Amino acid sequence: MKRVIAGLVLQMSLSSLALASGADRNPILCVRDMGPWGFASKCTCVEGYTYKKELGYCVETATWDPKPVTVEGILRTEVVAAGGETTGFGVEVDGQITDLVLKTVDKQGFKDYDGRTIAVQGDSVVLPAIEPHGDKGWVAIIVKDIHIVK
Secondary structure, three states, X not given: OHHHHHHHHHHHHHHHHXXXXXOOOOOOEEOOOOOOOOOOXXXXXXXXXXXXXXXXXXXXXXXXXXXXXXXXXXXXXXXXXXXXXXXXXXXXXXXXXXXXXXXXXXXXXXXXXXXXXXXXXXXXXXXXXXXXXXXOOEEEEEEEEEEEOO
């Protein structure tokens, strides 16, 4: 019983520390499964935040504003960025690369198709930035459908 109480006190202290340090994106409590996006399928967040299973973290509910998009462009499978602000996958259109948030099965299925033309349908979102981008963040597409065009 003492271990359980000590564990709860430690967990509460760590949660308070995370809140004090501005780590509101960190889920508080998650189910122990692995969803199709590679993260827990359900988590709870601090007030004012909503868990996004596609991203594996909490987003500010008031500013979360996904926009439906359809894009055709060149698949890029080894995208890198300063500060780690990339998913590793992107679609290049007119020389600009937009990150793609893919399900685990799509990451595995499309990793060998770099340079091929793809069509993507999903939601364009602005993700919180690690590096300073003003208050803009970085744009990514949460992919609902992806396929090779040619």
